[in-house]
Amino acid sequence: MSRPPQTAIAVLGALSVAPMTGYEVRAAITETLGHFWHESYGQIYPALHALEQEGLVARATAGKTSGSRFELTEAGADRLVELLSEPAESPPPRNALLLRLFFGRLLGATACRTLIEDARRRATATAATLAAIREEVEADPTDPDARFRLLTVSAGEHAAAAQIAWATAALAELAELGDDETWPTTRPPSAG
Amino acid sequence: MSRPPQTAIAVLGALSVAPMTGYEVRAAITETLGHFWHESYGQIYPALHALEQEGLVARATAGKTSGSRFELTEAGADRLVELLSEPAESPPPRNALLLRLFFGRLLGATACRTLIEDARRRATATAATLAAIREEVEADPTDPDARFRLLTVSAGEHAAAAQIAWATAALAELAELGDDETWPTTRPPSAG
DNA sequence: AGGTACATGTAAGTAGTTACATGATTAC
DNA sequence: GTAATCATGTAACTACTTACATGTACCT
Numbered sequence: 001m002s003r004p005p006q007t008a009i010a011v012l013g014a015l016s017v018a019p020m021t022g023y024e025v026r027a028a029i030t031e032t033l034g035h036f037w038h039e040s041y042g043q044i045y046p047a048l049h050a051l052e053q054e055g056l057v058a059r060a061t062a063g064k065t066s067g068s069r070f071e072l073t074e075a076g077a078d079r080l081v082e083l084l085s086e087p088a089e090s091p092p093p094r095n096a097l098l099l100r101l102f103f104g105r106l107l108g109a110t111a112c113r114t115l116i117e118d119a120r121r122r123a124t125a126t127a128a129t130l131a132a133i134r135e136e137v138e139a140d141p142t143d144p145d146a147r148f149r150l151l152t153v154s155a156g157e158h159a160a161a162a163q164i165a166w167a168t169a170a171l172a173e174l175a176e177l178g179d180d181e182t183w184p185t186t187r188p189p190s191a192g
Numbered sequence: 193m194s195r196p197p198q199t200a201i202a203v204l205g206a207l208s209v210a211p212m213t214g215y216e217v218r219a220a221i222t223e224t225l226g227h228f229w230h231e232s233y234g235q236i237y238p239a240l241h242a243l244e245q246e247g248l249v250a251r252a253t254a255g256k257t258s259g260s261r262f263e264l265t266e267a268g269a270d271r272l273v274e275l276l277s278e279p280a281e282s283p284p285p286r287n288a289l290l291l292r293l294f295f296g297r298l299l300g301a302t303a304c305r306t307l308i309e310d311a312r313r314r315a316t317a318t319a320a321t322l323a324a325i326r327e328e329v330e331a332d333p334t335d336p337d338a339r340f341r342l343l344t345v346s347a348g349e350h351a352a353a354a355q356i357a358w359a360t361a362a363l364a365e366l367a368e369l370g371d372d373e374t375w376p377t378t379r380p381p382s383a384g
Numbered sequence: 385a386g387g388t389a390c391a392t393g394t395a396a397g398t399a400g401t402t403a404c405a406t407g408a409t410t411a412c
Numbered sequence: 413g414t415a416a417t418c419a420t421g422t423a424a425c426t427a428c429t430t431a432c433a434t435g436t437a438c439c440t
Contacts, residue, residue, distance in 0.1 A: 162353065
């Protein structure tokens with residue numbers, strides 16, 4: 001298989017909920033998986049065509065005027081379970097914030113503080129979004145996927161809370177510093 | 193600039209500590225930035241050549257028998273600070289674990305538990321590694337970068353602790369479930 | 385008739401990995 | 413002498429984004 005299997009999971013997974021156009025698949029992924037997953041059109045449309053070739057999705061011609069909805073075939077449903085069972089390997093870490101902070105002495109304490117404040121702001125916004133999602137999911141007791149979705153929401157909430165706590169502690173730590181003064185290289189015992 | 197600027201930061205940053213061969217740059221990045229950053233040879237060698245062309249690094253011919261060490265030029269040091277000052281944009285999220293968990297009903301509760309246990313194991317191992325790094329950094333009071341490094345270690349510790357806490361809670365939640373029985377949906381108990 | 389949202393698709397470029405080929409140096 | 417490690421590099425491939433081109437449907 002040449003097409004990225006992770007994209008296939010997201011696309012097949014979206015179609016497992018309901019038949020959709022490519023446009024709708026993209027929207028569904030952004031809306032429901034948005035806080036931990038992402039796909040662009042440049043991935044989705046080619047993936048849809050490849051999946052169609054393999055007989056894993058089919059065009060559902062019924063009803064719609066423009067565009068064509070794709071639906072999961074039986075083979076597609078089987079394949080989805082198969083793909084979900086493959087080991088979950090995330091890409092190697094690339095945290096642009098920590099990379100900058102690591103060389104923080106060169107960057108300067110003020111710029112570091114700004115970076116951390118930005119990160120805290122983003123984490124706070126994420127936490128608010130997740131709270132809204134949680135409420136929405138909890139409001140619908142008929143959704144058989146609710147508890148699994150809440151598991152992913154919870155993961156996001158834990159991560160966001162940790163990020164906020166870290167940022168707050170880091171800012172307190174950095175507050176000791178004057179503007180762009182670096183710390184003394186070999187600190188005398190008294191300052192501490 | 194054609195070469196990825198993030199790679200340039202990592203490479204220039206490594207060379208800001210000491211002159212190194214490409215091989216050593218790779219090792220330095222793996223060892224000291226490893227828990228939040230990654231570069232492969234396929235990135236490092238081309239980056240080194242491009243940086244040399246731009247006059248940001250130069251070959252330090254002295255001393256070494258095989259290979260040639262690269263050192264930061266003055267322009268390179270300036271450029272590093274410039275690059276560090278650029279906004280820290282991390283790639284869009286792609287969490288393979290949460291993607292699978294989101295479709296956990298299709299995957300089955302048992303497989304989900306395994307995934308989460310793996311994640312917890314990895315987070316525990318990460319926490320141990322970070323504790324060792326922390327000790328090492330704290331043991332050397334002369335390192336002017338120590339406090340910035342500890343900031344990145346702390347970020348990792350917070351994230352790992354959050355992951356462990358989430359995984360433990362999630363496993364408790366999933367423990368309610370029988371083998372691969374899904375939770376009751378709206379449908380009646382026996383009607384397939 | 386004009387704007388907005390829906391919808392599809394691709395080309396060009398950027399990013400990054402992996403596998404391979406090759407050889408020098410060091411340690412035993 | 414030979415195995416491990418140090419060292420350099422590239423080609424082929426996979427993954428992914430962005431910008432663009434194009435058109436339809438619906439609302440006012």
